[in-house]
Amino acid sequence: MLSLLKKLASGKKDRIYEGTTEHLKQFRLSPNIGDNTTRLLDIMNNSFDIKTRAFKIGRTNTRAAVIYISELVDEITVNNNIIKSLILESTFVMDKNGKVDLDLIKDSMLSLADVEETETFDEIVLGIMSGDTFLCIQGFTKGLLISARKYKGRTVGQPNLEPSVKGPQEAFVEMLSVNIGLIRRRIRDPNLTFEIHKLGRRAKADIVLMYIKGIAHKDLIDDIRNKLLAIDIDKVTTAVEVSKLMLDRPHSIFPLVQVTERPDKVVAAMNEGRVAMIIEGAPDAITLPVTLPILMQSSDDYFENWMAATVIRMTRYVCFLISVLFPAIYISTTSYHPGMLPTRLVLSITASRTGVPFPAVLEALLMEFTLEILQEAGIRLPRVVGQTVSIVGGLVIGQAAVQAGVVSPIMVIVISITALSSFAIPDYSLSMASRIIRIPFILLAVTFGSFGIAMGMLFLLAYLSSLRCFGLSYLTPLTPFRPRDSRDSLIRAPLWTMHKRPEFLHPEDTIKHVPPAGRNEPNDN
Amino acid sequence: MKRLILVLVILTIPLAGCWDRVDIDMRGYVLGIALDAYPPNPIGQNTSELEASPEEEEPLEKMETQAGRPKYAMTVQLPMLKNSQTAGSGPTGGGFDGSSTWEITQIGDSFISMNREMATRTSLLMYYEHLQVIIISDEIARQGLEKVMDFFLRDPEMRRRVKIFISKGEAKRILDVLPRIEDYASMYLSLIPLNVKKTSRMATDTDLGELIINIHSGLDFVLPKVEAIKDEIKSSGGAAIKNGKMVGWLTELELEAVKLMRNLYRGGVITVRTPGEEEGLNVLEVTKAKSTIKPSIKDNVPHFDIRIKVEGNYAEDVNIHTHGQLDMEYIRMLERTFKKEIESLCTRTIKRMQEEYGADVLQLKRILQTKAPAYWKKIADQWDEIYPSASISITADVTVSLLGLET
Numbered sequence: 037m038l039s040l041l042k043k044l045a046s047g048k049k050d051r052i053y054e055g056t057t058e059h060l061k062q063f064r065l066s067p068n069i070g071d072n073t074t075r076l077l078d079i080m081n082n083s084f085d086i087k088t089r090a091f092k093i094g095r096t097n098t099r100a101a102v103i104y105i106s107e108l109v110d111e112i113t114v115n116n117n118i119i120k121s122l123i124l125e126s127t128f129v130m131d132k133n134g135k136v137d138l139d140l141i142k143d144s145m146l147s148l149a150d151v152e153e154t155e156t157f158d159e160i161v162l163g164i165m166s167g168d169t170f171l172c173i174q175g176f177t178k179g180l181l182i183s184a185r186k187y188k189g190r191t192v193g194q195p196n197l198e199p200s201v202k203g204p205q206e207a208f209v210e211m212l213s214v215n216i217g218l219i220r221r222r223i224r225d226p227n228l229t230f231e232i233h234k235l236g237r238r239a240k241a242d243i244v245l246m247y248i249k250g251i252a253h254k255d256l257i258d259d260i261r262n263k264l265l266a267i268d269i270d271k272v273t274t275a276v277e278v279s280k281l282m283l284d285r286p287h288s289i290f291p292l293v294q295v296t297e298r299p300d301k302v303v304a305a306m307n308e309g310r311v312a313m314i315i316e317g318a319p320d321a322i323t324l325p326v327t328l329p330i331l332m333q334s335s336d337d338y339f340e341n342w343m344a345a346t347v348i349r350m351t352r353y354v355c356f357l358i359s360v361l362f363p364a365i366y367i368s369t370t371s372y373h374p375g376m377l378p379t380r381l382v383l384s385i386t387a388s389r390t391g392v393p394f395p396a397v398l399e400a401l402l403m404e405f406t407l408e409i410l411q412e413a414g415i416r417l418p419r420v421v422g423q424t425v426s427i428v429g430g431l432v433i434g435q436a437a438v439q440a441g442v443v444s445p446i447m448v449i450v451i452s453i454t455a456l457s458s459f460a461i462p463d464y465s466l467s468m469a470s471r472i473i474r475i476p477f478i479l480l481a482v483t484f485g486s487f488g489i490a491m492g493m494l495f496l497l498a499y500l501s502s503l504r505c506f507g508l509s510y511l512t513p514l515t516p517f518r519p520r521d522s523r524d525s526l527i528r529a530p531l532w533t534m535h536k537r538p539e540f541l542h543p544e545d546t547i548k549h550v551p552p553a554g555r556n557e558p559n560d561n
Numbered sequence: 562m563k564r565l566i567l568v569l570v571i572l573t574i575p576l577a578g579c580w581d582r583v584d585i586d587m588r589g590y591v592l593g594i595a596l597d598a599y600p601p602n603p604i605g606q607n608t609s610e611l612e613a614s615p616e617e618e619e620p621l622e623k624m625e626t627q628a629g630r631p632k633y634a635m636t637v638q639l640p641m642l643k644n645s646q647t648a649g650s651g652p653t654g655g656g657f658d659g660s661s662t663w664e665i666t667q668i669g670d671s672f673i674s675m676n677r678e679m680a681t682r683t684s685l686l687m688y689y690e691h692l693q694v695i696i697i698s699d700e701i702a703r704q705g706l707e708k709v710m711d712f713f714l715r716d717p718e719m720r721r722r723v724k725i726f727i728s729k730g731e732a733k734r735i736l737d738v739l740p741r742i743e744d745y746a747s748m749y750l751s752l753i754p755l756n757v758k759k760t761s762r763m764a765t766d767t768d769l770g771e772l773i774i775n776i777h778s779g780l781d782f783v784l785p786k787v788e789a790i791k792d793e794i795k796s797s798g799g800a801a802i803k804n805g806k807m808v809g810w811l812t813e814l815e816l817e818a819v820k821l822m823r824n825l826y827r828g829g830v831i832t833v834r835t836p837g838e839e840e841g842l843n844v845l846e847v848t849k850a851k852s853t854i855k856p857s858i859k860d861n862v863p864h865f866d867i868r869i870k871v872e873g874n875y876a877e878d879v880n881i882h883t884h885g886q887l888d889m890e891y892i893r894m895l896e897r898t899f900k901k902e903i904e905s906l907c908t909r910t911i912k913r914m915q916e917e918y919g920a921d922v923l924q925l926k927r928i929l930q931t932k933a934p935a936y937w938k939k940i941a942d943q944w945d946e947i948y949p950s951a952s953i954s955i956t957a958d959v960t961v962s963l964l965g966l967e968t
Contacts (some may be wrong), residue, residue, distance in 0.1 A: 387642040392586070395582075396584055482582065
């Protein structure tokens with residue numbers, strides 16, 4: 037079947053898109069602006085959103101034209117600062133012979149910050165597509181790309197996926213410039229570096245590689261940059277997609293990047309020596325490299341007393357285990373080892389199961405499936421009818437199914453606790469992973485009992501420790517064990533004891549915090 | 562290749578076949594076992610239900626035996642679990658006669674075959690890991706525990722913490738009791754020994770594991786006695802076991818004395834008559850009791866010096882007119898009275914054990930084995946003859962530490 041498809045497909049030869057702009061390099065501006073505008077409109081297929089405005093400079097006969105995409109520029113700025121000034125105040129730009137001087141226009145007339153001279157069509161087209169305004173003047177083989185961008189989009193809002201109790205309540209938006217601002221505002225360090233790259237043969241999206249020079253290790257930055265530049269794809273929407281193309285272990289169930297919508301998280305990551313990436317048009321950034329303990333951290337951990345934070349964090353690890361193992365443990369103990377349970381519990385479980393037509397494993401898989409339906413439906417459903425899911429889910433599954441005797445109440449409890457636990461995992465992708473590996477564990481439990489679960493756990497541990505993210509073992513700092521770094525893993529030690537940056541990231545600047553001299557135990561958070 | 566191996570490994574999962582998998586509601590959780598002799602003792606004071614049962618039911622309880630003739634009746638107690646949603650009353654519904662258990666009696670020659678025979682009569686798979694109690698009728702116990710306990714000691718499903726009781730009369734009757742605050746008589750009975758800190762009149766540490774140790778080391782010991790009326794169970798006193806056979810009952814007070822001497826005392830009260838008062842009683846609530854037994858050999862006759870140190874609080878006085886006299890002198894006098902009472906109680910008990918039962922319930926044998934091994938080697942074969950004539954002296958030492966709220 038597959039080979040047949042391959043044969044059919046091989047009839048057609050693969051063609052690769054050679055890019056919109058590279059081949060335009062050969063075309064240069066002609067002195068005639070009529071030719072230039074026609075050619076530009078032609079290249080951009082006469083799309084209706086491209087606006088051209090031709091006018092005469094001053095009272096001379098020198099003709100000029102601006103070309104821009106109306107939705108990407110601030111038209112008021114274009115009118116006031118480019119067209120108006122050129123039409124009305126053009127006497128300044130004429131030299132003694134009454135001729136127009138391009139350099140004078142560029143230097144003295146355009147009251148806009150970003151003006152670039154350009155000659156070739158590839159730059160012009162890319163500029164216009166990115167929201168620049170192109171100005172060309174009759175008789176010159178040079179034009180000006182003027183940046184008067186104004187993207188329309190959301191304003192900065194609250195984080196939806198990673199809410200926190202205390203701390204900043206800002207989340208990234210779809211506009212890169214706004215996002216960059218959110219980050220820059222938090223660190224006023226000239227070493228905070230934003231490297232901009234264009235990604236995508238067709239999309240040419242701006243992707244920004246962020247790091248703090250002097251903290252992040254050079255090799256790590258180079259490695260990530262090389263892998264980023266090696267990507268050849270027509271378009272990407274989010275930074276996560278980019279990371280999927282960069283990772284050494286593309287099949288990993290566990291997330292090997294941290295996706296976050298919180299600028300404070302990105303800043304914290306960079307401050308530890310990690311590297312972040314953000315792309316135009318996506319409201320989330322990724323940080324690299326990542327380990328399991330990093331994914332289990334939440335920004336709230338650092339705003340609370342260290343003892344409270346430690347308890348909460350350990351709860352989270354337990355929740356991860358519950359999310360993965362609880363249905364499996366329930367099945368294995370009830371069907372293989374009921375002797376392990378207290379007698380009264382056995383009797384009450386038995387009583388609640390009497391009359392249930394399915395074996396425990398089928399019941400668990402059924403409920404598990406229902407749970408997945410509920411979660412998926414809850415996400416897909418429009419907000420307006422969102423309540424339906426909770427009513428139908430709660431009533432039908434929680435009560436009616438039990439009353440009808442299709443599932444036992446104890447199984448509803450087990451699956452509910454499992455679902456709740458999976459929500460307690462801070463990283464959405466990690467929580468997703470725990471949902472996926474739950475099923476194999478259920479199957480192992482029903483075939484081999486507790487022995488199967490033990491084998492599965494061994495396999496899972498081996499798998500976890502085999503994962504690498506840019507050379508970093510996934511379970512660092514737990515294994516390989518680094519005592520100093522593990523202060524911020526299973527536990528969250530007091531901040532004053534974590535005065536060094538994590539060693540496993542090999543930061544170039546190691547000290548994070550210098551405790552006041554002669555003071556051993558400062559405030560405990 | 563790697564992928565092929567992975568596929569093969571995954572394929573073994575359905576191949577495993579889950580032989581041992583039994584859903585939790587498919588098992589019958591045996592909570593209690595009662596062992597009786599069959600045919601029941603004709604002089605037993607209780608009319609047996611086996612005899613009383615209608616004619617047509619009897620054949621179900623008898624089985625075709627392979628070799629021996631049916632000598633024992635084994636009754637197991639299964640909980641009747643109703644679906645909580647449909648039954649509606651609590652986690653465990655009620656049976657037709659208010660009972661929430663089902664007692665299945667099987668008559669046969671060996672216990673494993675009786676156990677297997679029951680599989681022909683229930684839809685459930687008998688499961689013994691939640692067994693709470695084994696009740697043995699005194700009739701069987703008198704014939705010899707070792708004879709009947711082998712299956713229970715050998716079978717891996719029998720947990721070592723199963724409590725053992727000796728019933729006065731038919732053992733099955735205990736399981737038939739409907740306790741008022743508990744659905745299952747077995748569970749109820751197994752929890753009674755937890756009150757051992759409050760009273761010393763019931764035996765402690767008498768589970769299957771302890772039984773094994775005692776039987777295999779050839780020691781004599783005491784098992785708790787249990788008796789029942791229609792809806793009540795009482796466990797007090799004990800049965801003295803000598804050489805694996807029950808030789809007689811211990812009264813509640815005798816058991817108390819044995820526990821004091823064997824250092825098993827966990828708490829209880831000691832009552833004495835007030836000296837000089839006609840009807841007056843003084844009660845000591847024991848908080849700490851410790852005993853040491855020192856053996857010494859004189860002229861080839863062993864002598865045991867038992868010292869009991871008792872510490873307690875003055876708990877109550879009844880019918881006395883000496884209030885206001887609770888001074889040091891009075892307390893010292895009380896201490897002496899308690900001491901005398903303990904000493905005489907212990908002496909009486911020991912005497913009866915030595916002379917009437919010949920049962921070494923204090924396990925003096927073990928003391929000789931560990932503390933005077935050379936001597937023990939010489940007399941190992943004659944211990945049964947030597948024991949009744951061994952001299953035992955008892956010294957008690959009582960301290961009254963607290964007097965309570967009232968002075």
